[in-house]
Amino acid sequence: MKSQARVVVIGGGAVGVSVLYHLAKKGWSDVVLVERKALTSGSTWHAAGLLPLFNMSYSVGQLHKYAVDFYPKLEAETGQDVGFSQVGNIRLAMNQDRMDEYHQYAGVAATIGVRVDFLTPAEVGELWPLCNIDGLVGAIVHPEDGYIQPADVTQAMATGARQRGAEIYRNTTVTAIERTAGGEWLVKTDKGDITCEHVVSATGNFARQTGAMVGLDIPVIPVEHQYIITEPHPEILARRERGLPEMGVLRESDGSWYMREERGGLVLGIYEAGAPCCYLDGPSDDAEFELFQEDLERLEPHIEAAINRVPAFGEVGVKEVFNGAIAYTPDGNPIVGPAWDLPNFWLNEGHSFGITAAGGAGWQLSEWIVEGEPTVDMMGVDPRRYGDYATKGYLRKKNEEAYRSVFVIHYPDEERGGARPLRTAPCYDRLKALGAVFGQKFGWERANWFAPEGVAQQDHWSFRRSKWFEHAANEARHVAEHVGLLDMTAFAKCRVSGPGAEAFLDYLLANRLPKKLGRVGLCHALNTRGGVLSEFTVMREAADQFYLVSAGAFQRLDHDWLKKHMPADGSVQFQNLTNSIGVLVVAGPKARELMSRVTDADLSNQAFPWLMSHDIVVDMTPVRAARVNFVGELGWELHHPIECQNQVFDALVAAGADLDLKPFGIRAMDMLRIEKSYRMVGTELSIEYSAFESGLQRFVHLNKGDFIGRDALVKWQEKGFENQLVTLEIHDVTDADPLGNNPVFHGGEMVGRATSGNYGPRLDKSFVLAMVPPALAAEGTELEIDVLGARHKVTVTPESPYDPENARLRS
Ligand SMILES: Cc1cc2nc3c(=O)[nH]c(=O)nc-3n(C[C@H](O)[C@H](O)[C@H](O)COP(=O)(O)OP(=O)(O)OC[C@H]3O[C@@H](n4cnc5c(N)ncnc54)[C@H](O)[C@@H]3O)c2cc1C
Secondary structure (H helix, E strand, O other): OOOEEEEEEEEOHHHHHHHHHHHHHHOOOOEEEEOOOOHHHHHHHHOOEOOOOOOOOOOHHHHHHHHHHHHHHHHHOOOOOOOOOOOOEEEEEEHHHHHHHHHHHHHHHHHHHOOOEEHHHHHHHHHHOOOOOOOOOOOEEEEEOOOOOOHHHHHHHHHHHHOOOOOEEOOOEEEEEEEOOOEEEEEEEEEEEEEEEEEEOOHHHHHHHHHHHHOOOOOOEEEEEEEEEEEOOOOHHHHHHOOOOOOOOOEEEEEEEEEEEEEOOOEEEEEEOOOEEOOOOOOOOOOOOOOOOOOOHHHHHHHHHHHOOOOOHHHHOOOEEEEEEEEOOOOOOOOOEOOOOOOOOEEOOOOOOOHHHHHHHHHHHHHHHHHOOOOOOHHHHHHHOOOOOOOOOHHHHHHHHHHHHHOOOOOOOOOOOOOOOOOOOOOHHHHHHHHHOEEEOOOOOEEEEOOOOOOOOOOOOOOOOOOOOOHHHHHHHHHHHHHEEEOOOHHHEEEEEEOOOHHHHHHHEEEOOOOOOEEEEEEEOOOOOOOOEEEEEEEEEEOOOEEEEEEEHHHHHHHHHHHHHHHOOOEEEEEEEOOOEEEEEEEEHHHHHHHHHHOOOOOOOOOOOEEEEEEEEEOOOOEEEOOOOOOOOEEEEEEEHHHHHHHHHHHHHHHHHHHOOOEHHHHHHHHHHHOOOOOEEEEOOOOOOOOOOOHHHHHHHHHHHOOOOOHHHHHHHHHHOOEEEEEEEEEOOOOOOOOOOOOOEEEOOEEEEEEEEEOOOOOOOOEEEEEHHHOOOOOOOOOEEEOOOOOEEEEEOOOOOOOOHHHHHHO
């Protein structure tokens, strides 16, 4: 065994072996993998081997697509059969909402190059003659996916890795991981120690135990998952004898099950409610090829549904039942990327579709390790999308919920109820009393919209304009006409200070830092390739002190990024202020009048212009008031000590009574921001687009001196851009606005993709933000867009269709 290696990968399941393979393929041959037992002896060996391309997430979809392209090629490369059966994959729809989901998904698929076709019930019957097509509305089919032999594909990747110089140590257990004085990792095993630059944790059901070795609370707990294999069925055997093709994978999403042929019989896998979390304290030391006692009782309603759909399933006996552990995270997506707070420690954990995702996750993680950046926007799987609120107790609730929700309709406005409320701002009860219907972000409860009197405080989800739509639109109009109050306590906040703070931030951010005390700047952090990682509102508090605000959902990610770049000489200090500062936003033409009733501060435009912040007193509370907002109206963000939030809240409400002050929610905010073409991280701003493609020219200063991403951006600019962010007005909308990820067409050909879209209540039109080729970005260009299967005409409009001169913001 080597005592020194560049990378140690821990875990010899499909995921770990894929990382090893891809590192070696990228030319890092001095890499080793340590597996405590045999390869695949964790979850990998008993997986059903399905490779579903279907995924509503743009990131995960790309990882799945990579794997389905890559696995069959392994055979030629390594000589090892991977058992890939490209039998296709049908997903049934039993209602219109499900069809809407498939149409929205088809947009995602088109934009990442995945083929998906729509089927009528009769066509389903032709492809799957044993399927009863009663009650079907339609279906989709992925002709290119199917299933694979999980152990074989893992062994093939192991062969490919070894051929490139990588080494695999089986029957070797990692017992501890330490940081050396020289800044390397020391991986201790029961067979000796290995010093290395990077560690990759790919330990499946052991994720939390591995994390504990380095002080990480990894948000992964497995859930039990079962599938049933039947005896052969005469009809299936007869089809074989007649030389008919295998019937492929069949999924009845509304019944929460999947089925495929297996040696003349059928496999039925079920995602049922009531499946418990397992291995709460990790598997035992000797766990290997482990299965749990089957529990068919809790599968019964689904088995009945399956028999109703495929009567043949009920006509043969059960041959075998597999009940194994499947790793889960609260949102069901894996955890792929850097660990927070630790240098060169990488996570590839929490895979619930790990056979499908292994290829792509190994590919992107090795890009990240070797090149310093992934090439796919990995936001949806980044480990730092969770915070320290994701405790073991939280995970137990959320992971069981994620498991039973695998097949629920993935509505764009879905808000799951598990483990809530968890993090609440002090004004939570007041908002609730005012009719708030809450959603959740990064554990925080945030008011999505407000039910007016007489309307139930209950959410309704849809791919189309839902029951909340008119109320959110009214809230938005009210902000534009009067004044609104929004709780944004969930914002991530921090302070960066010290003699080196200015130089440090200047190198990290693409914009010039605000010079004047109190001045507010919008500053973006780019990655080394010139793509956009984060957006910070930066306020200068002193010559050597800055207050930074960023999206609540990205708190750990943004703060980790700052901390990891801080110089080691102690010249810069970081302080996380998220939980100690609350934020209330007042916005609308009457905002100044409202504010003047609760503060003595001079609020005149001259004394308090747009993009300025001042420390003032609101009623009795010291507040940092900043003239910025995300809705495009006159207004202030009020940052205050969190313990005084209700004092500020009550003062505003009392003072605003005769100004018709009303609360508004996140959904109204999103409607308002789209009319201003305001970009968001994770949609318009992404590492897949250069800052200039995303239209950040105003915020990027190439001539201010060096900063991360600058040189790459210059090179990218010289090479020319493929995309340009445009605002499109969409015509003939009746009940469905674009949700993002919609394909954009020109002359019948797909030329771009929407990043987001919404109804604009102030202009009473719908808008889309989209990436299109620069040649098609001129104002007035007519294009087309797909919204839930319907083509709409769209026209490129000037940026910020509402108040393009920002007169209202500056008023
Ligand atoms: C019944 C069932 C059916 C499934 N069907 C499918 C399917 O059809 N399609 C699909 O995509 N997915 C499926 N899955 C999920 C899939 O099995 C997993 O997502 C995948 O196997 C995860 O692979 P992994 O490499 O992350 O974990 P594992 O295969 O569990 O590998 C982790 C490895 O790490 C090793 N390890 C842990 N700690 C240490 C240590 N300290 N030192 C050394 N080694 C260590 C373990 O021994 C283990 O071998 C199914 C799961 C179940 C339970």
